[in-house]
Amino acid sequence: MSKDYAVIGKNVPKIDGREKATGAAKYAGDLKFPNMLFGKILTSPHAHAKILSIDTSEAEKLPGVKAVITHKDVPALKYGISPARWDENIFCIDKVRFVGDKVAAVACIDEETCYKALKLIKVEYEVLPAVLDALHAMDEGAPQVHDEYPRNINTEIHQNFGDLDKAMAEAHYIRKDYFVGQRTYQSPIEPHSAVSIWKDNKLTIYSSTQSPHYFQYYIAREFGLKMGDVRIIKPFVGGGFGGKLEPTGLEFAGSVLAKLTGRPVRTFYDRHEMFAHNRGRHKVYMELTTGVDKEGKILGVHANFVSDGGAYTSLGVATSYYAGGLLTLTYEFENYKFDMIRVYTNLPACGAQRGHGAPQPKYAFESHLDNIAKDLGIDPLEIRLRNARQPNTVTINDFGINSCELTACLEKAADISGWREKKGNLPKGRGIGIATGSFVSGAGYPIYRNDLPQSAAMIKVHEDGTAATLYTGAVDIGQGSDTALCQMAAEAMGYRYENMKIIAADTETTPHDFGAYSSRQTLMSGSACKQAGEEIKKQILDIASTIMSLPPDDLDCRLGIIFSKSRPTAKTITFEEAARRFFVLRGPLLGRGVYHVPRLGGTFKGAAVATSPAYSFCAQISEVQIDEETGEVDVCEVWDVHDCGQVINPMQLHGQVHGALYMGVGEAIWEEVLFDDQGKIQNPNLGGYMLPTALDMPIVHSELVESYEPAGPWGVKEVGEGATNPTMGCFNNAIYDAMGVRIDSLPLTYEKVWRAMKEKREGKKEV
């Protein structure tokens, strides 16, 4: 970042750091209101069952119970987040579709009474055979999860670009590989909570959400309310990672309970319920076939995937398109076929998780590419350099790439990790692997069809000029957008970050923004904030010109000091003086900004998904140490080199890389949601679901390359999700380098490594 900037490119203190560090910050589950009730949802104990009857009479008699509701008390309108497939009901009507499906809810004077009341609700089920294996969901005669979707096919994609048959016919070498991903869960540290207040035909919900806008839209739709009569407020949020993008039973059931009782109702999930609600990563079964020329240049790729979507759609339509759509980003090839079927199963619904749809296909492709490199005798770094995406290119599926420094990322990662010295020279048991990643800087189109701008912002300068408040719909869920956006606003205004205040993510007081997903806010919300700041600056320089008797064009403002550009010795005035004067003469000093994405992408079916104004790129190298006898994987060190355009806040940026890597490392080696043969989760808690601990984390080196993105404000683009994409493939390649075994399913557990080494020793498996 250029030294010319006064506020951006710097490590300012996080705007909410003190509140969070001292414990003063209030999350949705901390909120208390007079007369507040507690609400809990009764869920299904069966993976698939007909509801024969529900008897709530005993629960209603229990002292302290204020309301008991079932499907009879709520709208029957189906909802979802992907408009192509609205397939959920607030409460199940005829049958339940997974262990954890919503059946009824209670509102009580305290939490304990809720649990007692839930036990008193008698539900009679007729258990049905369940579909628990995605690969058999499409079988003739398999149980149907939804009658409307024959053979349990939820999403089916067949895309064909270029001439794959011709490419394969001309290829020097063709290889086919098969890989399997796993179900993982985002595991945000803050459980989902919501407080619903329905008073005088107005519904207000405080919710742990990534997107007040989508909550507002879908909740208004469900209850037939005007959007203006639904207010969604985001308190502090302790992480989302894709799992808090859509309203849940907490908001829907909570709203109805609030309306019936006339009292605020707090609803919440415990950790087990979070795992059951899920919306985590899909398990994808991935077959890849690639043809290359003698030099390892990729000529054509066929990606043929099946994914386990669980019982409902959630964001799975987009996930499915992303899974193949994003595979064209990091390597240039002109022929591509992408087939994908997302099936329904009687398991918790999957959705968007950090790196939306991309990490598992990336794991498969990066492992596959290493196999090809080995077969051709090409160094894994070299084959990636030969195929690396270049700037100002268009992918075969019509994504326009502006800035792209992937080659520089690969070179730098190789340099700082010592790739060329280490590769082939490490002792047995130690290995080094490489992989690349790329991600959108904001989805080019909103989740439901509309023509709203992606983001809008407003700045109001305090009457005496000593503070300025940024009003933005952007959503800080821990990633630090409030801080970065205040930096951007202050820079554009010529003001000081320390004097910035922010009001964010409240649909009633802040302007529209779609929220925190698809790594969109620094570029998109940032554009709107920059524009709002520039409007303030223009007005402040205009009034200053009358005070200073200098033409406005000759004035500039930096860190709150207004000065003449041509006359360095001319007397300066302060922003405060000018702002105060402005208010006295002209009224409130306001700035407005709005950001629209230009029309992006092709015209084929699904062309909109994975379009973006800009794409980040990154290269990762990792080093592992394998215990040759036990298979234990020690993830020693990782080097991540990111092309994320220009940087607004370096510390937050590197924090995002560390966080993304943390999740990637966890999904690579440890994490998997496991089910028994009845569809019950076997490890729905942080003891059984193996998130890596601090002791398990590798040493992380996060580095950048020089890059400027013309589509982003001040040249910015994505960082928060991209670093998750290469990690699983990168570790698989490092394990391969260490032991000569290829693990073809995630996670790359100690036992799988042990087994692969054993099979190799016993000559059972050709590698």
Added chain:
Amino acid sequence: MYLPDFDYYAPDSLAETCEALERFGAKAKVLSGGTDIIIKMKSGLLSPEVLISLKKLEDLKKIDYVSKKGVVIGALSTHNDLVNSKILNDRYLSVSEAAHNMASNQIRNIGTVGGNLCNAVPSADLPPILIALGATIKLVGTKGERVMLLEDLFTGPMKTVIAENEILTEIVIPDQSSTGSNYIKFGLRRSGALAVVGIAVAVTVNGGTITEAKIAIGAAAPTPIRAREAEKFLQGKTISDDLLAEAGVIASGESKPISDIRGSAEYRRDLIRVLTRRALYKAINEGHV
């Protein structure tokens, strides 16, 4: 997840505690650190009508060295008491480390040694090393007290010989004739993981010969087990890499692990083979750690 209703007693003395236990019989459960029983009650696996807390039995919270007896560990000592005990750090660091590698710091602060043993979870970390060191336990009931080897405590998963009116009061690690001991836990991550297998050994070496060996294994069978065949095999043999490897093979053959979400039986058996060898090697070369 909520705690069902129950009656709560916190007697002032051991005698009153045993009387209360006798009075309530099967309706009552003992509450020590509560890190296991409270979870089970919340999730509906247990619903005792009465909880009898040991919190007032201050005498049971101690770690002392008693001459001619050994290291005496009161049953109410927390895991972190074991971690931080200078007596254990100096004499049997493995016991401190076994405690240190359990669960999380919060749990180590309230979970107790007595609870860990009486809970009788096959994968528990403390039993193998204490068994290898020949630890004894004292059970006190209304009709008196009895002392037995710790290894005789367990009868199955979550099952022990403790009678309804008895509580475990202390564990004694006797002065060692063995010359080296240690515990190797194999978990799926470095903190907050249950043992996939846990191997403890205590060996007595004279010159280049093993005169006695004890091998205790956790998560290898319904209870912590001794690998007696492997122990017998080692006795009187001259130390060599092959010898230790063979002992690992034998110990592995004696184990009866199950498959669960943490590992298959096949994997566990192979881990036992490898880690038994490593634990023996370490005990021979590094003494008591």
